[in-house]
Structures are given as C-alpha cells and as structure tokens.
Amino acid sequence: MVTIRGGGELLLVLLKKRPCAYCGTVSIPHTKGHVIPQALYPVSLPQARRITVPECTDCKALWEDAEPHFRNIMIAIWDPDQIVKDNRYLSMQRSLLQCDGPRRLQDFLDRLVSVDTHTGKRQMLYPAKDPWCNLILRRIVRSLCHFHGFGTAIADSRVRCDVMLWSVPEAFQPEFTWHEIAPGFFRYGYARVGDDCLHSFWLIRFSQHIEFFGAIEAAATRAIGEQLSPSMGAEAHRKR
Numbered sequence: 001m002v003t004i005r006g007g008g009e010l011l012l013v014l015l016k017k018r019p020c021a022y023c024g025t026v027s028i029p030h031t032k033g034h035v036i037p038q039a040l041y042p043v044s045l046p047q048a049r050r051i052t053v054p055e056c057t058d059c060k061a062l063w064e065d066a067e068p069h070f071r072n073i074m075i076a077i078w079d080p081d082q083i084v085k086d087n088r089y090l091s092m093q094r095s096l097l098q099c100d101g102p103r104r105l106q107d108f109l110d111r112l113v114s115v116d117t118h119t120g121k122r123q124m125l126y127p128a129k130d131p132w133c134n135l136i137l138r139r140i141v142r143s144l145c146h147f148h149g150f151g152t153a154i155a156d157s158r159v160r161c162d163v164m165l166w167s168v169p170e171a172f173q174p175e176f177t178w179h180e181i182a183p184g185f186f187r188y189g190y191a192r193v194g195d196d197c198l199h200s201f202w203l204i205r206f207s208q209h210i211e212f213f214g215a216i217e218a219a220a221t222r223a224i225g226e227q228l229s230p231s232m233g234a235e236a237h238r239k240r
C-alpha cells in the first residue's frame with residue numbers, strides 16, 4: 001500500500017478537474033457526492049459499496065434539504081410489516097430532535113394519506129409523487145448515468161421517475177444490465193435504448209420491494225460524453 005503525503009489535497013485537485021456529474025461544471029469546487037444517500041446504508045452492511053460521483057457545491061445545495069426527507073420516507077416504508085430499528089431509524093429520530101426537527105416531522109406527516117383497505121384504514125406514503133423524493137430519485141438516475149459513462153450533466157428535465165408498477169416484458173429483459181449493492185438493500189438495472197425518444201431506461205430497487213423506474217428522454221442537444229447506441233436503438237425498434 002502506498003501512502004501519498006497530502007493525499008487529501010491531491011484528491012481535491014483531481015476532483016476539481018472532473019466535471020460535476022449533474023451540471024458538468026469544472027469551475028465550482030467539487031466534493032464526492034454519494035449516489036445512494038449515505039443515511040440509507042444500514043450498519044449491518046459495512047462493506048456495501050458506496051458509489052460516488054463528482055458533485056459541485058451548487059448542485060449539492062439543490063438536494064441537501066431533500067435528502068433527510070427522502071431518508072425519512074424510505075425508512076418508513078422500508079419494511080411494510082415492521083419499523084426498521086437500526087442506525088437509520090436512530091439517525092431519523094436524532095434529526096427530528098434538531099432545530100429543524102419540527103419542520104421535518106411536519107413535512108413527513110403532510111405526506112401521509114389515509115386510505116381505506118380491506119383490512120381497514122391505513123396510512124400510505126407515495127414517494128414518487130413527493131417532489132423532494134422524486135428529486136432524489138432523478139438525481140440517483142442521473143448520477144448512475146454519469147457513473148457508467150452514458151452521459152454527464154444529463155438535464156434533470158429529461159428524467160422521469162415513478163413507481164414501477166409493471167414487469168419488464170420478457171423480450172426486453174436481456175437488454176438489462178444489473179448491479180447489486182447488497183441483496184435486499186439496493187439494486188439497479190439499465191437498458192440503453194438510444195432511439196429518437198429514449199436515451200435509457202433504469203430500474204432502481206430499495207429494500208425487497210420498493211422499485212422505481214427512471215426514463216431518460218433523448219435530447220436534441222446531447223449531454224457531455226453522451227453516446228447513442230444505434231445498434232441497440234435499431235434492436236429496440238425491431239422488437240416493437
């Protein structure tokens with residue numbers, strides 16, 4: 001193992017020269033942005049991979065306030081049968097005791113929807129309809145796009161995320177490439193489409209059951225490093 005004196009400074013210099021994954025700037029100081037919010041990692045998975053991308057401080061500020069809210073919502077729905085009682089729940093509890101805790105609690109309570117079910121009334125949460133949660137979902141898709149070299153600075157307006165309510169048709173399943181951070185924690189898959197309508201299609205799954213899709217529209221003006229995949233586009237057309 002080689003230790004570089006001043007390694008932290010060297011890393012900072014290298015990060016400054018890399019474009020921000022979200023806006024492409026190289027002129028604003030960068031940090032390492034976590035693709036999956038750190039607060040969602042359970043202490044039981046210390047070795048689970050932390051994927052990071054360069055993130056400028058301006059972009060970071062856009063979702064800094066939304067991240068704790070996203071964590072609160074995701075932890076609340078992580079296990080439909082019981083409350084998650086690990087470090088994530090404790091950090092959620094701690095955050096509610098901070099000075100902005102009452103606001104965060106109110107933000108959470110405002111998202112609860114009372115629904116009649118065959119077992120009686122239940123409180124439901126709809127993360128994809130929540131603007132803050134959806135912002136984080138779109139950010140995850142954009143950062144994975146950068147991470148896999150499919151495009152840097154993909155505009156937020158090109159990404160649509162929602163709950164995945166249907167199964168991928170069997171004919172399309174071979175198009176997907178899957179990555180798993182840890183079983184039952186987080187996995188994602190993507191299909192490069194590259195036709196006139198769609199750049200790529202993403203599936204991201206938290207826990208065992210919380211699955212969202214992310215669709216990145218094609219654009220007249222491509223993002224940095226964005227490559228189309230004509231062969232896959234033609235293949236997709238043939239399968240329609």
Ligand SMILES: [Zn+2]
Binds near residue numbers: 020023025056
């Ligand atoms: Zn940026």
